[in-house]
């Protein structure tokens with residue numbers, strides 16, 4: 001069922017209990033619910049928001065529309081964790097309930113100030129002609145889940161941007177607070193603005209400059225920019241919508257990219273000596289990745305496994321979207337690595353060897369090794385005939401391909417059914433996390449990552465090894 005604009009923006013209080021119970025029951029009947037990935041019980045999840053550390057707990061919020069698989073009136077749902085693996089919904093929802101966010105509490109970030117969690121977000125507003133207005137707003141959340149919103153907007157829309165100006169990320173660097181915000185220029189180009197907090201107050205922001213990161217200038221909007229520091233080097237993660245594929249090839253409707261700089265010039269808003277633009281993830285869906293530096297400095301990220309403007313097989317069950325695992329970001333030999341936090345190994349149950357299996361729980365981890373000059377092909381979510389998600393690791397030719405064309409219900413076909421990325425001809429490892437309808441594949445402990453969804457048929461629960469000398473381990477994962 002697709003929702004009309006009116007339904008998507010209807011006040012939450014106007015949905016009847018009967019309507020909500022119907023949506024809940026429908027969502028509960030889906031065969032594809034994840035076990036160890038955050039997803040909504042019903043309704044639509046998109047961007048991770050406010051990923052932070054507050055009073056001894058990791059905080060992760062997500063963009064949420066409750067009443068079906070649609071992008072409508074968005075709120076933030078709070079989850080908390082002590083190990084970055086088990087996230088528990090607290091029941092706290094931050095609602096769009098002021099004139100500065102009447103049509104959605106859009107994406108943003110969070111950071112502790114005093115004994116409160118400062119929430120920095122975009123207020124989406126439509127006026128009576130349905131013209132969009134955008135406000136960068138703030139609020140203080142206490143430990144009881146009460147949000148005290150600042151009654152005035154914190155950063156007004158500058159004159160040189162359109163109404164597409166959103167997703168403030170607050171970060172702390174060398175004793176000062178900064179924020180970057182995604183923007184569209186009047187001639188419809190994506191760029192990023194940098195602000196600094198005057199006298200370290202979350203209420204008082206001054207403009208520093210348009211961030212110079214050798215932007216190729218081909219996108220029409222940059223969403224969800226995030227700056228983190230790894231070994232003191234700035235790493236910029238961002239979503240340049242409409243990026244020209246001549247700049248860098250990518251398969252998804254909208255890309256999530258990154259650049260690594262050598263230093264950050266805070267006065268002139270420059271990321272010094274930035275790398276070429278690079279694809280954060282080679283799979284079918286990773287978007288709006290949010291990253292931050294934890295209090296002890298380590299850089300953590302989490303991604304929305306989903307994309308805007310794509311219909312998913314779960315839509316008929318009135319829900320959509322999942323979060324990735326939390327990934328730790330590190331730099332090795334100048335390259336970005338993304339790998340699940342160590343506590344993920346706590347989910348491992350019995351260890352078995354990697355071999356053909358007719359039936360699994362579709363909730364497991366594989367740890368595989370591939371030789372130099374070798375080619376291996378195997379199928380996950382496999383049926384009896386070896387049809388499912390095909391993975392081909394070819395160290396001789398130097399590439400990895402995944403193909404989901406035979407893995408259950410098909411969707412997003414306009415964007416193709418396979419993805420690949422280059423690898424070096426060297427011994428290669430893969431850690432593969434399978435969770436009912438999610439896969440996350442980490443090559444060489446995070447040098448390359450493929451993330452995506454498949455919606456298998458009921459009989460697609462096996463593993464079929466088709467070709468090659470692949471060896472390794474299988475761990476059942478239990479949440």
Ligand code: FRU
Nearest residue numbers: 047063074106107166223288
């Ligand atoms: C990215 C995005 C953000 C926006 C949010 C709205 O997916 O479009 O730019 O704040 O989603 O839900």
